[in-house]
Amino acid sequence: MNELFTLMKSELVLTGIIFLLLFIKIGKGLKNETLLPLVQVLLLANFIFGFVFNKEGRLFGDMYYTTDLIAFQKNILNLGVYLITLVCADWLRKTPHLPEFLLLMLSALLGMFFMISSANLLIFYLSLELATIPVAAMANFDLEKKKSSEGAMKMILSSAFSSGILLFGISLIYGSTGSISLPEIQSRLDGSTLQILAFVFFFTAFAFKLSIVPFHLWTADVYEGSPVAVTAFLSVISKGAVAFIFMTMLFRVFTPLKEIWQLMLIALSLITMITGNLFAVRQQNIKRFLAFSSIAQVGFILLAISSDDFHMGSTAVIYFVLVYIFSNIAAFGVAAVITEKTGKETIDDYKGLYKTNPLLTWILALALFSLAGVPPTAGFFGKLFLITAGASGKAYWLILLASLNLIISLYYYLRVVRAVFMDKNENPVEPIKLAAPVKLGLLLCGAGIVLAGLLSWIYDYIHSL
């Protein structure tokens, strides 16, 4: 009993919050102005709580397991959700169905927690669905916008499709190994054709969730249609969680097929990077722009996962996701503020932003530089470590291609930087007074972007887990 509480504490606290929200909704209800800070404080508490009393162990007949590393991954995701509730506070406060929205978001987070901890394909599949379906409902939350419904529809269809493929893959795996427990599967994989086929289906489902090219087509439309809070959640939290479990699956379960998936990863990583980058160059809508840039970022994550050195690869990926959370949420936060106050969403509208909103502009610039991987931001370290991990034992031309992608990405990030700092605009965004939580969130992200790189013990800490 005691073990249940210590091992599952993050999940239990989160479930507690979800039930609290349900009771509040059923009961008298709370005003958005009080409900939101309450949830924020609880999330922060869960984040801090996640660092103490950590233990390794297994539960429910080896269905669920946790380690310090997994606990840390959960904490990162929890932190990300906390930051999203801060930077998108303007929109959240206005939405008429806040309890439902938070309920959905936290349920999805709960699903991700279970997904990361799963040691069995059954619980993996269940938690993956729990992490996906609420997000589709969230994407629909701008009830008056047609694009929002369209995005939600696309998302639910593509998710259902990828779930189907995943189930097919799982059934083939079960058929060829006779087990759904991950450690047992690992011991029974021998590289037979059926297993490779099973793995390809399994892999495809992940590719959908991570929007790896050529499975990325849903991404831009969904990102554009959804409210900014949901877009941020999708691009940072969902992607981070799936990247974590994807990595764990490859490094811990599918090790016998290493040669095959490394080749697949390298090829897909290059295609993903190049496609994401080239499409991002031409985007006008800031959300679509960030959507394609996040596709390109996934390409770099894949490069690191293809590393020969698993430990180095996983450390680099987790570190990068942490940095990516700060950078992307900062960028989406600025977009959220501006969209909420003025309804402007295109890069042209951002021209001359520095004249009217210096703080927002600096945060946005920091975030973009971090995404581009320019020092002194943390993104520089994150990107470099990804490439370093990916470089171990590979050909030079491959790394060269990856680094040349950094130039393309710098080109389009600079497009936005140029718009906000240099271009003139007759009709710039008017000065915006930031609400306290939004300001706090943006400053936290800004501090994260600057400090997560220079405080090198963070990386070493992740490595030691």
Next chain:
Amino acid sequence: MNLLLLIGAPLLTALAVLAARNKAQVKWISLTGSLLQLGLAVALLLAFRHERAINNTAQMLFEQQHLLFKTLNISFHFGVDGISVAMILLTSFVVVAGVLVSWNVEKMTKEFYFLLLLLGLGAYGFFISLDLFILFFFLEISVIPKYLLIGIWGSGKKEYSANKLALMLMGGSALILVGMLGLYFLAGNTFDIMTLSKTTITSDYQRILFPLFFLGFGVFTALFPLHTWVPDGHSSAPTAGSMFLAGISMKLGGYGCLRVATYLLPEGAKEYANIIIVLSAIAILYGAFATMMQKDLKYINAYSSVSHVGFSLLGIGMLTQTAITGALMQMVSHGVMTALFFAVIGMIYDRTHTRQVDEMGGLMKQMPFISTVFFIVGLCSLGLPGLSGFVAEMTVFVGSWQNADMFHRIATIAAAMSIVVTAVYILRAIGRTVMGPNTNEAHLVLKDAGWNEKLAAILLVGGILAIGIAPGWLNDLLQPAAQEIMNRIAGK
């Protein structure tokens, strides 16, 4: 002396600038901070000479190492040899002068000075780093300031130039990154330059890695044909920006070509030396002839920079001790000279609001001080004995001539011919603008330099004279370090 001071001082200055309340405070904090940096650089020079005088023959002095990323074996490893000391001194001179000439920047003053100081910080960090990763970090740190300085405060087609510069430099960085990772894994997971210099890397790998490093750093130092960002970038940048770009940033590349590419991969250097010589000879001649065609003062100096920096690459390619010493001298000399050149052009432009040679004339009457300085720097550029340019270029030529075969001789002669061309364009530009009758009535009322501009000019002219008249001290700094690199090349 603690080398961390050299990073701490600019960092604190930059942060203090952010905290400043008004424009006057910003300027005075920057000036105080940059003078402090100058003081530190001079103190470093003295401390370095003292250590050498008491026969401390360690290759790197004042070394210190702080582990940064333990698991990746990355550390803040700092240390200086004569080359670094000379470069740091150069940087501090240019920073002070840059702060002084920017005294009248009214647009977003705080941001301007902050970025300027950040640019200086990157250079200091770069020159003292002995860990490739940290070196790369400091090299890249200047991308943001450069881009913003040109894009916001620049003139002409500034957005285009800023973009071109940022992307080309990023391209160079990408090449360096690949080379860096190659070395890291070949040498068993270390970025440390001193450790790497003791590791044997097979010549097959050197053949792959050397061009990556040399081209990568070559972009920064305008290696032909990767020089195309130089004219646009320099001419669009604000005055202090051009001074920093040409005076400091281009030297980062030269230093990298030597310290990283040549020193760590001597086999590769020998392999590709002839190509370097051909490319730099082309750069020298092409730069000189291209300058002849320019009418804009900034473009004149930008193209002539391509030509002058070619001499340092030529010196590196010649692979003799004298030539490498000369290459290093040329870096320092050109740094001071070109910073002064851009400063003077900025002063003239501030007053006449034109940089076209044709639209000016007889400025000597209205602005005797500025015109005289312009004259001095012009003479330095064309290599008049007694000024720094002569000393540096002469050393390169002498060093080059030590290679007795036909190929090297021809390259040397071709490079030396450019001096004639230089004389033509320099004398023509100065003659038209400063001498002769005044062609523009609006210029009759112009005022001469203010105190800040005078101070900046005197500081840099002092630098030129100090190298030109008594080059011994610089030679003492650079030669032993160049010897160290030659030993590596000779395989000792």
